[in-house]
Amino acid sequence: MDEALFGIWVDGEPCRTLAAADRGLMYGDGIFRTMVMRGGRIVAWPRHYRRLAEDCGRLAIVPPPLAILERDLAAVAAQGKDCVVKIVVTRGVGGRGYRPPAAPRPTRLVVAAPLPEYPAAYGEAGVRLHLCTLRLAAQPRLAGVKHLNRLENVLARMEWSDPDIPEGLLRDTEERVIEGTMSNLFMRRGRRLITPDLSRCGVAGVQRERILELAPRLGLRVEVGSFAVDELLAAEEVFVCNSVIGLWPVRSLEARQWPKAEVVPELRALLESSDV
């Protein structure tokens, strides 16, 4: 998000800086969500807000009230541009060392940036994945939460620089496939759609949740489970997803090629036609 930003709001005010003593900086003590705004509305906003509030709850941070965030989003919408919106909520300033203050005042940050321009081929022919060597650590207390401790993702993303590879595949220390560095992942076997269990590590994105909910309308059986790379390579179709990229078929991983996305196009159409 270093490109020409459309704006940053801190606690509702246009502002490009934050208190240096904020716990978000000092400890990564906060959460975030990344969303798309189209025509002045955040796609799947009620679900994003629910997940934001749940993630705050996992860290015992009081989430900003819905009405407050909607006022912030109205300021973004007033710019009249479709954009990526990132909301960050931190526990705010203060406390003695790691111990939070008795009555924290959370900080909220809203960042609006241009929609990224990915090659159209990523959504059609699909993407190549890098198989990351970094393994995600298992921390059930933080698993699933979109929190600000993202050094694993940064280190994983630094593993490759080939501009034709937009995403990397992350495993945990037990060799289970977990997610992409910035996306969730699904594999298809016949009419079964399987996505990794995220109870030990990984980030449970809103797009993954929408797919789990909507895919049965296409006659797909959805499952959350554990599987290794070998099983992934044996799948008939693989794709990654997040709220910004939508769905990207995976066209290759290591020596395996998947020539054609089969359910991705209809699943994408379903997701785009729904505001669930």
Added chain:
Amino acid sequence: MDEALFGIWVDGEPCRTLAAADRGLMYGDGIFRTMVMRGGRIVAWPRHYRRLAEDCGRLAIVPPPLAILERDLAAVAAQGKDCVVKIVVTRGVGGRGYRPPAAPRPTRLVVAAPLPEYPAAYGEAGVRLHLCTLRLAAQPRLAGVKHLNRLENVLARMEWSDPDIPEGLLRDTEERVIEGTMSNLFMRRGRRLITPDLSRCGVAGVQRERILELAPRLGLRVEVGSFAVDELLAAEEVFVCNSVIGLWPVRSLEARQWPKAEVVPELRALLESSDV
């Protein structure tokens, strides 16, 4: 560090704010060190700087040159007050998502705060430790590094609120004792001084390193190893350490009491008389 701060400097300028888009905030993409300044000098500064540079290296961040940081510290010293100094180095602003920019410009933050006033009894009779339920996740790529992803420490510190318990004991998922939430730990058995191996998780502090180096002068044999809580409870003496607290004997953990610190007083005297 919410108490009356003596000052914050960002990239050498007095400043209390930071770019909201800094990767330190967005991802915890950076490192820090906490030190004590007495009489205008940082205790064990050459070692702190070396460890700061090493930790930057682990994240592939170019560390600020020694001369630049020493100029920052001169500004702190000019205030003429003994204080705690925290240096934070982040990868700076920018990049596309998790991927760092091609030529990052690291941000450096120097925060000076009053020395904390702990009860004298902590250093003499010693402290009670809370046994944390949170288990540290194993991530060898980040183990030992004093990085900004500190949510585990925050969650662990939130487990207790008894004001008479200043520190908590952290284990990993394999039941190994690792460290305190803000300190390293040693146990003594006869003339053997043993501190946990930090190659899978934990933060390797400068005070721990100094003890490993200096304790042999007292006829103590130092070891880095793995042990469980049972073995800790069987030790003759236990203490925690960091650059701010110095050494605190542990006087109780669970039902175990340690009536008297034996080597802590002479070890403390040795550490205080040395600038190694």
